[in-house]
Amino acid sequence: MLRNVFTKSLWDQRRSLSGWAAGVALLVLLEAALWPSVRGMAGFDELLNSYPQAMRELFNLQDFTTGRGFLNAELYSMVLPVLFVVFGIGRGARAVAGEEEAGTLEVLLVTPVSTTRLVLQQAAVLATATAALGAVLFAAVIASSPVFGLGIGVADAATGSLSMVLIGIEFGFLALAIGAATGRRAAAIGAAATAALAAYLLYAIGQLTDPVRPWLPLSPFHQALEGGPLGAGLPAAYAWMALAAAVVVAAALPVFERRDIAAH
């Protein structure tokens, strides 16, 4: 069963992945359960209009009157992307750098597993695990929608999950790449988290200030969240996220292949 790096690493993650899945499902359930009472609030529209324009744009408050808009604002604009990014970075940093720091990489690399094959298999593990978490998110939204009257269709839930998976993979691959290039987990986490924070700041500031607005499309958060993600359809920006993820991993391959593996 555990005959290659891919299956072995997925097997290693089975417990933590179940934990994350349960957490995400619970979060969706709790948020969805709030919807009926939010919808029924008297004077809700007035309350929304009393928020500053900037906040209404950042959290898509103008759409708050529909179940879709509610979930976009409450879950998909901040909490879920952050969770998926944290999930991706943690796994990406551990995949190569964590194993190198633990000392188990030495024996692993003196087998037919090359540095390149290791990184590619770990990237596949990360993508699979993130996609599994995305599938759980999808299922939780689809299941909650009729119960709480959110009115969210299959297509909406699918693109919502896809954008979360892509942003998780993008920063996860970045952490994997930095870990493979440096062999240091802290560097991988630090650099990837900094990049994610910078991308989010660009997204937030770009929403609020006109001079920064033209740069917005550069932010993965903008690429993931623009116009939705529930109800955004399949924007071309998703392809950019996948491409960026592939490029950072590809860039790390020759560096990892040429550098010394740290002794324990």
Place this chain on the structure above:
Amino acid sequence: MDAVISTVGLAKSYHGRPALLGIDLDVPPGVFGYLGPNGAGKTTTIRLLAGLMRPTAGRARVFGLDTVLDRERVQLRIGYLPGMFVAYPRMTGEQYLRYLAGLRDGVDWSVAEALAKRLDLDLGRRIGALSHGNKQKVGIVQAFMHRPDLLILDEPTSGLDPLVQHEFLGMVREARDEGRTVFLSSHVLSEVEAVADTVAMLRAGRLVVVESVQHLKARALRRIDLTFEGPPPLAALRAATGVRDAHPADRTVQVVIEGSAADLLQAAAPHRVSRIVTHEPDLEEIFLDYYQKRA
């Protein structure tokens, strides 16, 4: 026969600090002991040979393949035990070994089982729960189980109790008898002496000597205590070929001699020798001797 390992000017620095200063080494088939104190550069050499690092200068070939350019092909043919072997603590010995066996094609699982049994290793326990010695056994099994042409073992006996060490040395001899090569490093000289055909001594990043164990012992200084019935003929003993030193203590003379003792015994015989005690030199003494000469 062709050298299994061959290095030319192999050097390695870490951030500008030299660890290995240009080593020319040819390792013939058989058991090769790589000796030196801690920090001499043994692990650095071994990790270069295993393809885990790139040399700063020079190069190394294993089976004629460059360890940098042909890294993957070299790694297919070696079994490697790192100086600090670490396995996944949450896996059992069997899970770990089956995992590695799956990565390498064509491992006969019964070989791994037999090795584990021989070393008295319980494969059903989680590696994290094993003692240091038992973890080391897992490392030894993974290095041997695919029956590689070359075993590169960094301080393999560390943490093993004497009985298991004995078993391990038996495994090394068998590998040699099957025509495979074992390159093992150590700072415990007696174990290498018992099993190695050739030894190299390394010190401060340089090779001090490469010699067959037989040769080394023949050339080594040995101590012979001669006890005479009468007063010892000190001057005649000191004049004999090969004698480096002669210390009288009552009627006994402690002689330090290099090479053949023929001339010494001829000089001593007319003076009625009542007792001869010879001390077989071990590598430890030879080793120190080499160091002192170079120092």
